[in-house]
Amino acid sequence: xxxxxxxxxxxxxxxxxxxxxxxxxxxxxxxxxxxxxxxxxxxxxxxxxxxxxxxxxxxxxxxxxxxxxxxxxxxxxxxxxxxxxxxxxxxxxxxxxxxxxxxxxxxxxxxxxxxxxxxxxxxxxxxxxxxxxxxxxxxxxxxxxxxxxxxxxxxxxxxxxxxxxxxxxxxxxxxxxxxxxxxxxxxxxxxxxxxxxxxxxxxxxxxxxxxxxxxxxxxxxxxxxxxxxxxxxxxxxxxxxxxxxxxxxxxxxxxxxxxxxxxxxxxxxxxxxxxxxxxxxxxxxxxxxxxxxxxxxxxxxxxxxxxxxxxxxxxxxxxxxxxxxxxxxxxxxxxxxxxxxxxxxxxxxxxxxxxxxxxxxxxxxxxxxxxxxxxxxxxxxxxxxxxxxxxxxxxxxxxxxxxxxxxxx
Amino acid sequence: xxxxxxxxxxxxxxxxxxxxxxxxxxxxxxxxxxxxxxxxxxxxxxxxxxxxxxxxxxxxxxxxxxxxxxxxxxxxxxxxxxxxxxxxxxxxxxxxxxxxxxxxxxxxxxxxxxxxxxxxxxxxxxxxxxxxxxxxxxxxxxxxxxxxxxxxxxxxxxxxxxxxxxxxxxxxxxxxxxxxxxxxxxxxxxxxxxxxxxxxxxxxxxxxxxxxxxxxxxxxxxxxxxxxxxxxxxxxxxxxxxxxxxxxxxxxxxxxxxxxxxxxxxxxxxxxxxxxxxxxxxxxxxxxxxxxxxxxxxxxxxxxxxxxxxxxxxxxxxxxxxxxxxxxxxxxxxxxxxxxxxxxxxxxxxxxxxxxxxxxxxxxxxxxxxxxxxxxxxxxxxxxxxxxxxxxxxxxxxxxxxxxxxxxx
Numbered sequence: 001x002x003x004x005x006x007x008x009x010x011x012x013x014x015x016x017x018x019x020x021x022x023x024x025x026x027x028x029x030x031x032x033x034x035x036x037x038x039x040x041x042x043x044x045x046x047x048x049x050x051x052x053x054x055x056x057x058x059x060x061x062x063x064x065x066x067x068x069x070x071x072x073x074x075x076x077x078x079x080x081x082x083x084x085x086x087x088x089x090x091x092x093x094x095x096x097x098x099x100x101x102x103x104x105x106x107x108x109x110x111x112x113x114x115x116x117x118x119x120x121x122x123x124x125x126x127x128x129x130x131x132x133x134x135x136x137x138x139x140x141x142x143x144x145x146x147x148x149x150x151x152x153x154x155x156x157x158x159x160x161x162x163x164x165x166x167x168x169x170x171x172x173x174x175x176x177x178x179x180x181x182x183x184x185x186x187x188x189x190x191x192x193x194x195x196x197x198x199x200x201x202x203x204x205x206x207x208x209x210x211x212x213x214x215x216x217x218x219x220x221x222x223x224x225x226x227x228x229x230x231x232x233x234x235x236x237x238x239x240x241x242x243x244x245x246x247x248x249x250x251x252x253x254x255x256x257x258x259x260x261x262x263x264x265x266x267x268x269x270x271x272x273x274x275x276x277x278x279x280x281x282x283x284x285x286x287x288x289x290x291x292x293x294x295x296x297x298x299x300x301x302x303x304x305x306x307x308x309x310x311x312x313x314x315x316x317x318x319x320x321x322x323x324x325x326x327x328x329x330x331x332x333x334x335x336x337x338x339x340x341x342x343x344x345x346x347x348x349x350x351x352x353x354x355x356x357x358x359x360x361x362x363x364x365x366x367x368x369x370x371x372x373x374x375x376x377x378x379x380x381x382x383x384x385x386x387x388x389x390x391x392x393x394x395x396x397x398x399x400x401x402x403x404x405x406x407x408x409x
Numbered sequence: 410x411x412x413x414x415x416x417x418x419x420x421x422x423x424x425x426x427x428x429x430x431x432x433x434x435x436x437x438x439x440x441x442x443x444x445x446x447x448x449x450x451x452x453x454x455x456x457x458x459x460x461x462x463x464x465x466x467x468x469x470x471x472x473x474x475x476x477x478x479x480x481x482x483x484x485x486x487x488x489x490x491x492x493x494x495x496x497x498x499x500x501x502x503x504x505x506x507x508x509x510x511x512x513x514x515x516x517x518x519x520x521x522x523x524x525x526x527x528x529x530x531x532x533x534x535x536x537x538x539x540x541x542x543x544x545x546x547x548x549x550x551x552x553x554x555x556x557x558x559x560x561x562x563x564x565x566x567x568x569x570x571x572x573x574x575x576x577x578x579x580x581x582x583x584x585x586x587x588x589x590x591x592x593x594x595x596x597x598x599x600x601x602x603x604x605x606x607x608x609x610x611x612x613x614x615x616x617x618x619x620x621x622x623x624x625x626x627x628x629x630x631x632x633x634x635x636x637x638x639x640x641x642x643x644x645x646x647x648x649x650x651x652x653x654x655x656x657x658x659x660x661x662x663x664x665x666x667x668x669x670x671x672x673x674x675x676x677x678x679x680x681x682x683x684x685x686x687x688x689x690x691x692x693x694x695x696x697x698x699x700x701x702x703x704x705x706x707x708x709x710x711x712x713x714x715x716x717x718x719x720x721x722x723x724x725x726x727x728x729x730x731x732x733x734x735x736x737x738x739x740x741x742x743x744x745x746x747x748x749x750x751x752x753x754x755x756x757x758x759x760x761x762x763x764x765x766x767x768x769x770x771x772x773x774x775x776x777x778x779x780x781x782x783x784x785x786x787x788x789x790x791x792x793x794x795x796x797x798x799x800x801x802x803x804x805x806x807x808x809x810x811x812x813x814x815x816x817x818x
Contacts, residue, residue, distance in 0.1 A: 016465035017465075020466065054488075054492065065503055072484045076481050079463075079476075079477035082471065083471055086467070087467040096477075
């Protein structure tokens with residue numbers, strides 16, 4: 001007998017019929033002899049409605065009260081799913097974040113988990129009941145409701161799997177697994193059977209919206225056996241996210257991601273001397289703006305140069321006004337910004353041991369006439385910034401060049 | 410400086426604009442120098458939607474999980490109202506039932522309040538913040554969410570006013586007070602300035618849906634200064650519900666109520682001997698069916714008689730099947746039922762000191778050709794059962810006969 005944590009996202013519990021369908025999936029796992037803890041999101045659309053109410057009340061609404069409002073979405077689902085399980089003869093009990101309790105820090109609307117008490121849940125399991133847990137929510141030391149940020153139910157599920165030492169954590173969603181790239185752009189995109197934590201982490205943070213990044217971090221840290229599967233298939237295989245050691249046939253490149261929410265800023269004519277980039281990036285850090293790629297061009301006259309960096313598109317106008325205010329302090333001649341760009345990334349643990357990947361990448365792009373604006377790399381990733389209009393073309397070209405449609409590319 | 414509990418019902422908080430309007434009403438009370446505790450219901454329609462979800466999941470849904478689901482409605486409102494107050498510069502904090510805590514017994518979906526901890530709320534007030542409390546909900550000794558039954562937010566507000574020793578408890582609703590009778594039937598129905606707890610209790614339990622009956626019981630027990638006022642007026646006067654001693658000019662008759670959810674059962678040919686009525690009413694009590702009026706006709710032959718009683722229409726079919734099963738044990742010849750009847754009641758503390766009320770009542774009804782089927786009386790009430798089709802006519806006739814359109818009738 002194993003212990004399985006099953007997590008069902010918003011579309012999987014989108015209406016009462018789908019909730020009944022989820023109950024059947026839980027029962028199937030029980031009938032197979034396993035113990036099950038279920039984690040659920042709010043019914044699709046509910047959280048957006050609640051957020052809209054908050055925005056209608058005030059532009060600068062309190063994040064503490066926002067958490068009180070939006071956490072109700074998951075509470076509705078746990079009650080309904082517990083009922084649906086009982087209707088199938090499966091004893092079940094709902095658990096809110098504060099009932100467990102799921103203790104977090106005080107960062108309203110993006111809290112981090114400090115501790116999860118497991119006594120109550122374990123007693124519930126021991127009594128033969130399925131605990132149905134509200135994802136996304138917790139309680140802080142002051143007894144106030146907190147939430148973990150959008151997509152936080154993934155993190156709730158993985159954290160529970162870690163503390164309960166579950167044998168498996170299955171994330172049920174509306175896609176049937178993790179793909180080599182977005183199947184909407186590339187028809188022969190291939191579902192991956194296995195992908196490493198590190199690769200998934202890059203994919204998640206680079207915009208593959210299958211799993212919340214923090215959930216993958218947690219899974220890696222606690223070696224949770226994580227699986228992404230479809231709610232709408234009968235015997236889903238899905239994609240297993242696991243340790244590199246557990247993958248026998250490693251692929252060089254696992255996936256290609258495309259992120260369009262990027263913007264680029266170029267400071268023209270900054271002084272080529274120490275301290276200038278520190279001034280720029282300090283200002284950004286203090287405003288909580290995440291800088292990604294940074295490129296400083298060679299200084300032809302030895303005294304002035306151009307500095308380019310990328311940042312989330314949503315932060316662009318804020319960044320520009322900060323840079324404008326600090327113009328004298330930083331010292332630059334002009335500022336150029338561009339929000340019409342996309343970041344394309346190749347991801348794969350195989351890069352560690354294979355050379356020539358970057359070269360093949362640039363060749364494939366140049367053959368299609370795509371200009372690479374900036375480049376950044378990590379041990380298992382190469383990212384390039386290109387004009388947004390070439391995004392799909394670039395992804396398709398790279399998918400073909402690396403033969404990702406075939407296993408063992 | 411006084412302490413005021415303000416309660417706002419579902420229509421008063423029906424959308425985000427109305428919630429902002431409620432915030433203005435709270436601010437007005439603060440600006441007048443008072444401390445305020447606010448109690449709110451779910452936004453109009455939300456509770457019905459949640460109940461429908463439960464019904465879609467299962468016909469026999471767990472009432473414990475029902476409480477988890479429906480209590481979310483009030484939680485949304487407290488968060489939004491706290492935000493709206495903050496937007497007006499009024500410090501505010503939301504409080505769920507479990508955060509206070511509002512401790513109840515274990516009767517899921519119709520829990521009764523055992524205890525309310527006031528330390529947290531008092532500290533909140535002391536810190537200059539308006540506590541915005543979720544009505545309708547509590548927590549039982551096992552840490553599970555409970556609800557107080559439909560309309561329970563009235564009871565939450567009155568109970569809070571009692572334990573906080575508030576100077577006033579204002580129930581804001583979509584009507585501007587308590588009327589001598591339903592203004593939809595009688596054009597010249599008059600709004601009452603004051604009505605006694607006992608009269609209001611009769612009116613509430615007889616179908617005037619302004620206040621939940623239990624809230625009036627509580628107000629009477631703890632002598633809470635209760636007021637019903639309109640959310641949609643600027644300087645509402647409303648109706649004050651208070652002790653008889655606090656009403657100088659007492660009216661003989663305060664109101665006329667009409668309840669259509671009544672049914673009548675007649676057992677024909679029951680034996681006229683002790684123990685028969687006990688058998689009937691025991692069976693009803695065991696099935697939790699509330700019997701109201703009881704009439705046993707004279708026994709012409711000294712051995713057999715007819716027994717008539719009324720009960721809520723919703724319980725009729727259940728009652729009939731119980732009586733059918735017990736036919737031999739009870740011993741009756743035939744059973745006649747009628748769900749097409751209405752109960753009309755005259756209510757007034759003045760009845761205690763005035764005679765001839767019943768006579769005037771029957772005269773007014775007979776002048777309109779309305780046949781009185783059964784009668785029941787209490788110290789401050791006379792009720793008659795009539796054919797449902799005469800209900801409006803009867804109410805109008807009585808309103809005129811007792812000149813309820815005029816003060817000091």
